[in-house]
Amino acid sequence: MSCRFGISAAHPEQFLALPSKLSGRLAAIEFPGDMLESAAGFQKLSQLSKNGVFLCGRDFISPEIAALIPEENCKLRSELENHFQQRCAKAAELGVESFSVAFDIFQAVTSPVYRDKLGGFLRRCAGVIHDFRQTLYLVCRVPGGGSFDRWEDILMFRRELLCPGIEMMLELHPHEPGASEAIAAALKCFRFHDCRRRICYDSSVGNTLTGAALKRCSESCARELEQETVIFFYSGSGKIDSTRTGELEMLLNSCLPVEEES
Secondary structure, three states: OOEEEEEEOOOHHHHHHOOOOOOOOEEEEEEEHHHHHOHHHHHHHHHHHHOOOEEEEEOOOOHHHHOOHHHOOHHHHHHHHHHHHHHHHHHHHOOOOEEEEOOOHHHHHHOHHHHHHHHHHHHHHHHHHHHHOOEEEEEEEEOOOOOOOOHHHHHHHHHHOOOOOEEEEEEEOOOOOOHHHHHHHHHHHOOOOOOEEEEEOOHHHOOOOOHHHHHHHHOOOOOOOOOOEEEEEEOOOOOOOHHHHHHHHHHHHHHOOHHHOO
């Protein structure tokens, strides 16, 4: 199994402040979906693509709206589906083949009604991404809040969709209470369905990414997995500049030597 590392930018300001070229082992960028409708954002995406940066979309539907979609009326859902299709088409122009959406995946496990409605919406989305040969990643937050441990049920929900273009992205929060146990359990459960991860920490409040946390979040129980795993780093709402990316490079090289990735 090969592994690629990158930077996740959740906000337009973060994305636009990123350097237009990435060096070393940080060779990927997760960009906010809003950048596809921004002239400055689309221009930067085009430049990054030309420079060989691996691009992956983030929040193609905003988390606030995504969580409410199954409960909304048919007219609004139809409008959102059209907007979603337009974003997929724009992304395809840049060669973007994957993106994430943070639906309320936990409610899909606990509420049969919500599960059916979300499943129907996702199957319609699957028809759109099939035409563009893209993959939609459903974000699964770890820890899931409280004592949630039904990772297998989440994986079963994904399987029941019967949509090969829909996969899972684990969003790992190593500084939260119970994170070590939850991350280990989730990685074990998703070991054959784990091609995207997002490691979240907020350096602005002192939650820096330590070597131990990096190793814990980068572990895999399926080294023989043929698909490439992409791990994105999201460091909170602060600016991501060359100094920040340089620090991540140093941490990667000291904690995860290249020879250990294969």
